[in-house]
Amino acid sequence: xxxRPDDLSDAPPTRAGRARPRGRxxxxxxxxxxxxxNIALQEFAENGYRGTSLAxxxxxxxxxxxxxxxxxxxxxxxxxxxxxxxxxxxxxxLDLAELPLGGAAVLAKFTELAGHNQAIPxxxxxxxxxxxxxxxxxxxxxxxxxxxxxLLRASVAASLEAGVASGELRADxxxxxxxxxxxxxxxxxxxxxLLDPEHxxxxxxxxxxxxxxxxxxxx
Amino acid sequence: xxxRPDDLSDAPPTRAGRARPRGRxxxxxxxxxxxxxNIALQEFAENGYRGTSLAxxxxxxxxxxxxxxxxxxxxxxxxxxxxxxxxxxxxxxLDLAELPLGGAAVLAKFTELAGHNQAIPxxxxxxxxxxxxxxxxxxxxxxxxxxxxxLLRASVAASLEAGVASGELRADxxxxxxxxxxxxxxxxxxxxxLLDPEHxxxxxxxxxxxxxxxxxxxx
DNA sequence: CGGAAAACTTTGCGGTCGGTAGTTTTGTTA
DNA sequence: TAACAAAACTACCGACCGCAAAGTTTTCCG
Numbered sequence: 001x002x003x004r005p006d007d008l009s010d011a012p013p014t015r016a017g018r019a020r021p022r023g024r025x026x027x028x029x030x031x032x033x034x035x036x037x038n039i040a041l042q043e044f045a046e047n048g049y050r051g052t053s054l055a056x057x058x059x060x061x062x063x064x065x066x067x068x069x070x071x072x073x074x075x076x077x078x079x080x081x082x083x084x085x086x087x088x089x090x091x092x093x094l095d096l097a098e099l100p101l102g103g104a105a106v107l108a109k110f111t112e113l114a115g116h117n118q119a120i121p122x123x124x125x126x127x128x129x130x131x132x133x134x135x136x137x138x139x140x141x142x143x144x145x146x147x148x149x150x151l152l153r154a155s156v157a158a159s160l161e162a163g164v165a166s167g168e169l170r171a172d173x174x175x176x177x178x179x180x181x182x183x184x185x186x187x188x189x190x191x192x193x194l195l196d197p198e199h200x201x202x203x204x205x206x207x208x209x210x211x212x213x214x215x216x217x218x219x
Numbered sequence: 220x221x222x223r224p225d226d227l228s229d230a231p232p233t234r235a236g237r238a239r240p241r242g243r244x245x246x247x248x249x250x251x252x253x254x255x256x257n258i259a260l261q262e263f264a265e266n267g268y269r270g271t272s273l274a275x276x277x278x279x280x281x282x283x284x285x286x287x288x289x290x291x292x293x294x295x296x297x298x299x300x301x302x303x304x305x306x307x308x309x310x311x312x313l314d315l316a317e318l319p320l321g322g323a324a325v326l327a328k329f330t331e332l333a334g335h336n337q338a339i340p341x342x343x344x345x346x347x348x349x350x351x352x353x354x355x356x357x358x359x360x361x362x363x364x365x366x367x368x369x370l371l372r373a374s375v376a377a378s379l380e381a382g383v384a385s386g387e388l389r390a391d392x393x394x395x396x397x398x399x400x401x402x403x404x405x406x407x408x409x410x411x412x413l414l415d416p417e418h419x420x421x422x423x424x425x426x427x428x429x430x431x432x433x434x435x436x437x438x
Numbered sequence: 439c440g441g442a443a444a445a446c447t448t449t450g451c452g453g454t455c456g457g458t459a460g461t462t463t464t465g466t467t468a
Numbered sequence: 469t470a471a472c473a474a475a476a477c478t479a480c481c482g483a484c485c486g487c488a489a490a491g492t493t494t495t496c497c498g
Contacts, residue, residue, distance in 0.1 A: 032475080048352055050270040054456065065456085067476045075456065125354055132351015133267055135344055135413040146414045153411075180411060180424055187410055188403025192372075194354040195365045205399055212435060251445080273486065285487085286446045294486065445494070454485070462477065468470085 033071050036061045041082045045126030048133050049079055049140065076140045083144055086126060103163020104218065106156055107210050110182060114206040117190070121197070124190050131187075153179045160217075173217045185209050252290050255280045260301050264345030267352050268298055268359065295359045302363055305345060322382020323437065325375060326429050329401060333425040336409070340416070343409050350406075372398045379436075392436045404428050 039060045043052045054075055058068040072078040093116060117124050134145040153176065160175035186206060193202035258279045262271045273294055277287040291297040312335060336343050353364040372395065379394035405425060412421035 046355060048267070048269060048355075050267060051352075053454075055454080063475090064477060066458085066478080069457070070475065073457095128354055129351055131410060131414075132348055133270075135347050135410065136265055136267075142414070149411055149414055150418065174427075177424055177427060180408070180419060181404065181428055184407025184411060184424070185400065185403050186407065188405065188407035189399070191350060191354065191406055192368055192399060192403060195350075195361070195368055199369065200399060205396055205403070208393075208396060209400055216431060216435070272484075274484080282445090283447055285448080285489095288487070289445065292487095440498095441496105442498105443494105443496085445492100447492070448490090449488105451488085452486100455483080456481105458481075459479090460477100461479100462475100464475075465473095467472085 032061070032063070036068060036071060036078075037081060037085050040078055041085065041126060042122060044079065044082055045122050045129060048129045049075075050133065054078075079140055080144070082126075083130070083141060086123065087148075089123070101159055101162075102166065103160045103169040104214060106159040107182070107214060110186065111203075111207050111210050114186060114189075115203040118193075118203050121194065125194055128187070128190055128194055149183065152183060155179075156182060167219055169217050170219050178213070178217065182210075182213075251280070251282070255287060255290060255297075256301055256304050259297055260304065260345060261341065263298065263301055264341050264348060267348045268294075269352065273297075298359055299363070301345075302349070302360060305342065306367075308342070320378055320381075321385065322379045322388045323433060325378040326401070326433060329405065330422075330426050330429050333405060333408075334422040337412075337422050340413065344413055347406070347409055347413055368402065371402060374398075375401060386438055388436050389438050397432070397436065401429075401432075 036057065040052075040057050043057050043060075046052075054068055055065045057078075058065045061068065068078075072081060093113065130141055131145050133139055134141040136142065156179035157175040160169060160173065160178055163169035164171060164173060164175065189200070189202045189205050193200045255276065259271075259276050262276050262279075265271075273287055274284045276297075277284040280287065287297075291300060312332065349360055350364050352358055353360040355361065375398035376394040379388060379392065379397055382388040383390060383392060383394065408419070408421045408424050412419045
């Protein structure tokens, strides 16, 4: 799937050629869906899940609320679709998919990511607002958030483990602990940065943290 | 555990007249107010600001919604009162009020706080949910959250500065940066812990972080 | 005890919420 | 051109929202 985060084109009922020749079917259907997703992403980022209304999303997408529910059968389904989209956008920038690269390399990747994130406050905000909401056990995204962190921690821990095995990193480092701390630092700095961008330099602070961390765990 | 709401007169200057100092006044009035505050705290922690309704709080406090609005004239005023209450409860445990104590000492305090917090997930959740919501600029608690972090950072930075001045800490540490990082680590770990308490030992991870941090910045 | 103020209720206004039902428009295909 | 299905619409539902006004009960002080 193509991931195009900045698609804000306004062209509600226009044609879009044969984007997806699937026997029967509209080409404009997929276009509408991506348009709705991008708008919903902005709205959820701005107001959270509970603070966002389908009517407002529908209005901005230039259709009615019922029309919107034709594409996503419930608000919750729309949220999940947005989260999946955001995940896919992340993976494009940070190929965590590729198997464990050395310990130092994976941390450098995250430093790079922090710098990139500073240019897209909207997406960072989506993540921060929704994960904050999602700590409540009955939130629609609770399971998503929990599993996501588990996956991320495991992935980074595996990379660190590989670093230890190869002798690049000291033998006494706790990969799981370091993984959790790295994400904690990133999230915490994102929060402070979003609240007060003028006084908190997220990328610099995170880079500083990683630098000292590396100095400590490198063999 | 109870923090006396002796002076619950909040920022809003009107109202809340000198019920106690002056003669007239119910005894049950203050009791109701604290009861409402404690319930509202739970509700905000569970559902966030936007997900909480005055009707539900009123119901649990055993009065009508209008009766609730007699004590707090708006939902927003109630939120501010709750946040102030939570702040006061924190200050009782962590005397940040007292002027700069040495660098190592203040960090030890926070380690202690992390351990204490693990016993009160409800309050940690209130904080996490609301600060997450509050990154949106038009959120009622946005200013509160921003100012709170600025104050906390400044306070810890001052302590670290004193540590540097006394020679306890290395001269090349950046007190402001370290302060921001300490809070970031704490918040980030709180988030992961709330999402997955069984797999994330917040206190241990934070203690580990502080331990290595101290080893680095100590003279 | 009288009366004023605080505490609280009833009532209801104007509005939004997520979601459903049924129908019409639109484009593709045969 | 006729058949057909996706797409989008109008209309509506019951529930809930924050909140204001006005009236009633309770409490305390002089």
